[in-house]
Amino acid sequence: MTLPRRLWAAVEPLHAVVYFAPETAVAAKAVGLRGYWMGYFAGRLAPLGPIGPAAATSMLFGFAPAMVARALPDAWSFAAPADVVDTRLSAVETALARVLSEVDELAALLERAVDACRFDGRPLAAAWSAVPRPSGVLGRLWLAATILREHRGDGHVLAAVHAGLSGLETTLTHIGDGVIGRDDVQPHRGWSDEDWAQAVARLRDRGVLDASGSLTSAGASLRRGIEDDTDRLASAPVEALGEAGVARVLELAVPLSRAVIDAGVVPVPNPMGVPRP
Template sequence: MWSLYEPVHAVTYFADDALAAFEAAGLRGFWRGYFAGRSAPLGAVPAGPVLAAFYGFAPRMVTRALPDVWTRITPEAALAARLEGARRVLRKVDGDLTETASLLRAAAEAVDLHGRVLGAANAMLPWPDDPAGVLWQAATVLREHRGDGHLAALLVEGLDGVECNVWRVALRDGDGRDFYQPARGWTDEEWDAATDRLRTRGWVDASGRATEAARSACTAIEATTDALAATPWRVLGTDATARCAELLRPIAVQASRLLRHPNPIGLPALD
């Protein structure tokens, strides 16, 4: 289900119409829109809560964005811009948005909120009154809820913000450092030190590739993430979840085609 609702959510970051909505609201530059739009459900917070919730970003990158971005836009205006941009994109796709949005909303309304900072903040927002808006907001609640659980799994495994990025690249046989490192704001010194820590742990070999221990840990962390994200689908039920997936797939494929690839969250193209 994540692979189907994540492209729907991600239009707010990587689809041209959504980016234009942020620019029209006064946020020029990708990262201003990203930090303002994603953190807006928390209110006009300083860097600290966002640093904790976004996890994989270097502190300097977060403090450069916040609280400065709140001098350029209010959280309320950022919420309106992200929703309007997503609507513009999703109204272009073919499919039964009404039934899909209804099912995805039912799942989103079943998320458990304890310990889910971004998931809960998004879940408490008022629901839009149109199918495209509901579809996007439901996808957003579900992905942030899942993301909060994923961060908990990373914490239990003892991975810090830079280590989880190095580990991700190592799992790709060392491919992608030039893309992911600057996208998260880490210096060469920080990245190399994290690589050394993972190498000492037995997770990275001399060539920078993931060891079998690291791949086993990945499997375990993803399983924990799945388990922590299961409540909405258990509540929705097997048949309704299958129907939701059936309806969502063509919408997700079309949404994926409207995204910029590659992108800083590493979302692959969906065929």
């Protein structure tokens, strides 16, 4: 596994707490948002301001447009984006405090990695990078992990689009590679069975998937190319840390991420394909 990928796998669970911790759902409800998915879309996109569904779907990439449109722009009639950001940060600090301690060094290392990022063509990462760093170390840790996550995620979208894939088609290559299963993804991304079947047919016609839905040799090559491009586009934080710095991040982050997963805060398997590091 490449260094950028190892860095992602080690740190991603620390970000992913925000999607599963009960504190996040309680905070979203308290600020006025209605239902889990309104809280998800508003919470993830709030640093961008009162964004509409078309732009949101484009950036999120893997979600069905109709699913996004059920939450946006209605969310902003219930809660202001700035309030959503503030309550989300507070909630995740509380959630992390249940599991983690002694994260000062890791937070500082991740912030050094963030400082090396460029945000050209990376709207989600750019938006989160503009959020002021919290005073508490757990908030700092989560925000840095989130910026790095969205930086890599934005790069992954660029790589997939360059490869000629839509968001759903990209998801199908993950499934075809055995990374995640359809049941882990489809209910959480809003795609109908018809949408799914049409996307599968397009990838079969292109020679990316075989009759069973697995990647063909050409599909595996396409998948490797996307992952290699994603790693290349995520290389700046790794270069800033250096091999020794990345090794130290892994040494510190892996036990913390395992603790988050083992405590049941982040389930495995999950729709993002985040493994237990």
